[in-house]
Amino acid sequence: MEVHPLDPSSDQPPYEQLRRQIASRASSGGDLAPGTRLPTVRGLAAELGLAVNTVAKSYRALEHDGVIVTRGRGGTFVASAPEAGSADAEQAAAAYAATARRLGLGLDDATRLLERSW
Template identity: 50%
Template sequence: MNAMEILMRRWHLDTGSTVPPFEQVRLRVLDLASSGELAVGTKLPSVRALATDLGVAANTVARAYRELEQAGIVVTAGRSGTAIASGGDKIAAQVAAAADSFAAVVRELGVPQAQALRIVTAAVERN
């Protein structure tokens, strides 16, 4: 399965969402990179190809790629295109560390697990 198929599998851009389209694309690539579904070195679709498939302006995808590059998730090599960098592993490690800290606070305060999960879900959805 190529990167375009992985990106588009069971996902579509939500045009009715309050989350801007570039952010939806950025979050999708970030999620796939940090989960390993898009392995390090996987070449992403060109800006134009992904924009066409999503029905958005090329600048929308370009901004998502640019922000991913600034975060170290992807690397761009001119005409060679954009590929997943090793940054996905760093992000997974940071998220796991934050989850461990959160879990420690939850245990210390005696917050029930179901309530803690609702709190973190609300925080993720809010941001």
């Protein structure tokens, strides 16, 4: 797996840039397929010139979100679809839809609000 360089002039901290990059590339249509093995924390830190703790923080956040799974000494991998936090996303979507309907919003209005917040 090749990691794209991070932007040192970005307002986002490096751990967030890395987290976003991996999450985006692992989402449907991204170039990180489920089961793709990720570099070790130390290896990726050396490759990107980051502190080990910075990469570890990104990996922890990604694992918490269900984007990646760590299998001990076996390594860290992009999660398969069932492991990828889809249940949490479905629950959030259902809650938003219920609230939007309760407020009298139609699908177009609710979608516009979501897009604006995105």
